[in-house]
Amino acid sequence: xxxxxxxxxxxxxxxxxxxxxxxxxxxxxxxxxxxxxxxxxxxxxxxxxxxxxxxxxxxxxxxxxxxxxxxxxxxxxxxxxxxxxxxxxxxxxxxxxxxxxxxxxxxxxxxxxxxxxxxxxxxxxxxxxxxxxxxxxxxxxxxxxxxxxxxxxxxxxxxxxxxxxxxxxxxxxxxxxxxxxxxxxxxxxxxxxxxxxxxxxxxxxxxxxxxxxxxxxxxxxxxxxxxxxxxx
Numbered sequence: 001x002x003x004x005x006x007x008x009x010x011x012x013x014x015x016x017x018x019x020x021x022x023x024x025x026x027x028x029x030x031x032x033x034x035x036x037x038x039x040x041x042x043x044x045x046x047x048x049x050x051x052x053x054x055x056x057x058x059x060x061x062x063x064x065x066x067x068x069x070x071x072x073x074x075x076x077x078x079x080x081x082x083x084x085x086x087x088x089x090x091x092x093x094x095x096x097x098x099x100x101x102x103x104x105x106x107x108x109x110x111x112x113x114x115x116x117x118x119x120x121x122x123x124x125x126x127x128x129x130x131x132x133x134x135x136x137x138x139x140x141x142x143x144x145x146x147x148x149x150x151x152x153x154x155x156x157x158x159x160x161x162x163x164x165x166x167x168x169x170x171x172x173x174x175x176x177x178x179x180x181x182x183x184x185x186x187x188x189x190x191x192x193x194x195x196x197x198x199x200x201x202x203x204x205x206x207x208x209x210x211x212x213x214x215x216x217x218x219x220x221x222x223x224x225x226x227x228x229x230x231x232x
Contacts, residue, residue, distance in 0.1 A: 027174040032076035034170045093179045143212040156186040
């Protein structure tokens with residue numbers, strides 16, 4: 001069973017949901033059915049009790065009783081809030097957990113540089129040698145984010161499956177879910193109607209990488225010169 005603090009932070013849903021809305025109630029009950037179908041993959045005692053209780057609540061809710069529906073929705077939301085503690089093989093988006101655990105550290109969407117953070121200089125004069133190296137460090141930081149974003153997109157793409165699509169469809173319009181938002185964010189540009197945006201972003205990334213390739217030659221040359229000096 002996984003109970004990672006990092007995963008829980010990423011996975012935590014909104015604490016508020018308008019449960020009086022009939023359409024929302026139906027969507028949450030469908031979420032409960034999806035959870036139920038996933039939980040059936042496990043047969044430990046606690047999970048078995050949860051399966052029976054959830055199935056009973058859904059049956060009562062579908063009888064048309066208003067209070068039964070509200071009670072069922074509350075049960076489903078409580079289970080959903082604790083989804084990170086469900087047994088292995090039963091957690092929603094379980095194949096994405098290694099990606100979620102990396103997000104807090106990598107944080108490629110942050111506007112704050114990962115390795116370098118300093119206010120821009122107002123100097124308009126030509127840079128001295130020290131300042132040139134600082135500029136290279138800043139570009140390295142930006143390039144690192146570009147690569148990390150691309151790698152996360154690839155990781156999401158390779159973790160997606162038919163099961164992922166089913167969860168995304170089930171969650172759409174129900175509870176707030178950071179997993180849902182994350183997966184949508186890193187797969188959104190792949191959709192046909194986002195082709196222009198995808199082309200623009202890919203072109204920008206390629207330009208950044210090409211610029212850094214030129215700068216990296218300077219770094220390589222400096223390293224070679226220092227190495228040769230030490231080997232004499």
